Amino acid sequence: MSPFAKRKSGSIAALGESALLEKIRRWLGPVSPPAPFGIGDDCAVLPAARGQQLITVDPVIYGRHFDDAVPPAGVGAKLLKRNLSDLAAMGARPTTAVLALTLDPRVSLRWLEQFYRGLAAEARRWRVRIVGGDLTQAENFIGAYLTLLGETAGPRAVTRTGARAGDAIYVTGELGGSRLGRHWRFRPRLAEGAWLARRPTVRAMMDVSDGLAKDLRALTPPGAVSAIDTAAIPVSAAARRLATRTKKSPLHHALCDGEDYELVFALAAQANHTAFEHAWQRAFPRTRLTRIGQFATTTAKIPNILRLDDFAGYEHFR
């Protein structure tokens, strides 16, 4: 669905700002508490945090993170889910969000309503309150910027640093081909992230958003490399489908495509890996977990491995 109205009468410009703000509050419904705890004052007053607080920000932009093929409710949901995935990656749960929206005046009311309803439904699912925002006009641009606050669900936030040589590398789900639909249909791994954060043997974690080959570098301890068993990489069916079109290998898509929104983490070498994997299966029987390799100081003695550090990942601004 195109975000643009066919006729001026169906555009947000025809409605004007005050009436539009009224509508937005109705579309958000109970997800948006009354001022000063929600939209309507200069700032929103936040409820007291229980755990340690975390913050992250990610946008969705027309032509980059979504196009006419993504239903507007899916765009709204994706905006929140991208940020939820960042909280999941640290083992935290969401609390509060603010949304800055920049819209071409020709954006249709119908598109915008579904965008907000999709966002609100996703916010209800994860108990996120949307407490503030900004609405600005710009020509030929549609962008939504969500800042999400969260708090640790357990005793700690799991960071990207902390992995050591010898630690096993695990990844959730399957990788690659996200652009065929998963990029907006995925479910953020919040439960999985919180579960992993409660286990001290999980030493470091992040979400896979720019492709495993690139992202894994941030998890790799100094002086080590990531030694990956390429045969173990959980290549998605979408990656295989996409490869028939692009003439690249399914493995290439699994390693280099962005927007997987899976979790990759390091499990301490001395952990009982079998017990860990069994506990995972009991907790998340429908979510695949794959040991894909290990961090190593030298790969000389490991046969059949790929040094992911040699891989070029997705570089923005190229």
Next chain:
Amino acid sequence: MSPFAKRKSGSIAALGESALLEKIRRWLGPVSPPAPFGIGDDCAVLPAARGQQLITVDPVIYGRHFDDAVPPAGVGAKLLKRNLSDLAAMGARPTTAVLALTLDPRVSLRWLEQFYRGLAAEARRWRVRIVGGDLTQAENFIGAYLTLLGETAGPRAVTRTGARAGDAIYVTGELGGSRLGRHWRFRPRLAEGAWLARRPTVRAMMDVSDGLAKDLRALTPPGAVSAIDTAAIPVSAAARRLATRTKKSPLHHALCDGEDYELVFALAAQANHTAFEHAWQRAFPRTRLTRIGQFATTTAKIPNILRLDDFAGYEHFR
């Protein structure tokens, strides 16, 4: 200064993302703490808040909030100051910010460096830590979205609601003609806002960002109107200068121009107004404070007043 590089070699696209992120961290300097308390992980971990926490978000967008006439350091400073003004309006002080930046790949490194240095200088001035962000590419668009967290400086946050009929209306500084330069050169009224929040007779407050005529409606109690002594409105020299060009009256500019970033507030009818004004002068000898009228249930008996509620303010999306 134009944000666009004359040659590709001077653009951010020539540098690439990783090198650009390195530079951004250097430009921000000590304003940006190390991960996980700053940029570099999936989320930033926040320090514990002392008072009640507040949140606000505002962007600056090329062609709307700034143009080539505003130096890039001024654009960076304005981005933070717009948000600081929202905290000032509730009597709070700033703590932490995250920044989502969307840039055309042709943006020049020189422009971006000065933008960040201006932002960092302003952040140092107000002790704001910039702890996270996002960098995304888009064609023909330059927008920076800052989400600012703060905390109450005293026992309360002053909201927009709480004024009663009979309360006096005060405004800080001078109004109108902001587009001649003040829109990026202003100093946010954080000290003034915190001072006002400590006085229980200050019943409601907001900042003037869309023009007094429009903004004052949000402060007006239900069933009342704002009765303004037009002769008392502090019309800025810029509003008068602008009026000679636009053929509108200086008063029109003072009431309807946006981006004043002054504070407007309601002082309880029973307060000692003279003592209040004297205390203000001792605290802020160089900041003008003007009593411009009162909230009234009927304006029948008040001579020479303007009912600001009859005024049309600036409507976005028209």
